[in-house]
Amino acid sequence: MSEHERTFVMVKPDGVQRGLIGDIVSRFEDRGLKMVGGKFMQIDQELAEEHYGEHEDKPFFDGLVDFITSGPVFAMVWEGQDATRQVRTMMGETDPAESAPGTIRGDYGLDLGRNVIHGSDHEDEGANEREIELFFDEDELVDWDQIDSSWLYE
Numbered sequence: 001m002s003e004h005e006r007t008f009v010m011v012k013p014d015g016v017q018r019g020l021i022g023d024i025v026s027r028f029e030d031r032g033l034k035m036v037g038g039k040f041m042q043i044d045q046e047l048a049e050e051h052y053g054e055h056e057d058k059p060f061f062d063g064l065v066d067f068i069t070s071g072p073v074f075a076m077v078w079e080g081q082d083a084t085r086q087v088r089t090m091m092g093e094t095d096p097a098e099s100a101p102g103t104i105r106g107d108y109g110l111d112l113g114r115n116v117i118h119g120s121d122h123e124d125e126g127a128n129e130r131e132i133e134l135f136f137d138e139d140e141l142v143d144w145d146q147i148d149s150s151w152l153y154e
C-alpha cells in the first residue's frame with residue numbers, strides 16, 4: 001500500500017462560514033496525513049457543474065451548484081497510506097444524520113445538503129485524479145518530507 005496515495009478534500013461553504021477549516025485540517029494532521037496542496041477559493045458555475053457532473057440528472061443538482069458557489073471553499077490534497085479510504089472514514093456518511101459521533105459530519109452536520117466537507121469517492125477509481133486535476137495545477141502541489149514519517153510508517 002503506497003504512503004503516497006493522494007486524495008482530494010474540500011471544506012464546503014457551510015464549513016468555511018462556521019469556522020471549521022482549522023479543526024478539519026487538524027484532524028487530518030493528527031491522523032498523520034500530509035497536506036500537499038491547499039487553496040482557499042471561490043468556485044464558479046463552470047467548475048461547480050464539472051465537479052458535480054455525475055449528479056447532473058439528480059433533482060438536487062441545481063441546489064447543490066448554488067450552494068457550492070455561494071461562498072468560499074478550502075480545497076486540499078492530502079497524502080498518506082490508504083489516504084482516500086482513511087479520509088472518507090473520518091468524514092462519516094454523506095448524510096450527517098447517518099454519521100457516527102467522532103466523524104466530521106457526525107460532529108458538525110445535521111442536514112444532507114449542508115454536510116460540511118467533500119472527499120473523493122474511494123469506490124470511483126478515477127475520482128481522486130480527476131478532482132485533483134480539476135482544482136489544482138501540477139505546480140500547486142508540493143512534494144515535501146514529513147519529519148515524523150519514520151514514526152508513522154513501519
Ligand SMILES: Nc1ncnc2c1ncn2[C@@H]1O[C@@H]2COP(=O)(O)O[C@H]2[C@H]1O
Nearest residue numbers: 055060064094112113114115117118119
Ligand atoms: N438527496 C441527496 N442525495 C445525495 N447527495 C445529496 C442529496 N442532496 C444533496 N446532496 C449533496 O450532494 C453532494 C454530492 O457529493 P458530496 O459528497 O459533496 O455531498 C453530497 C450532498 O451534500
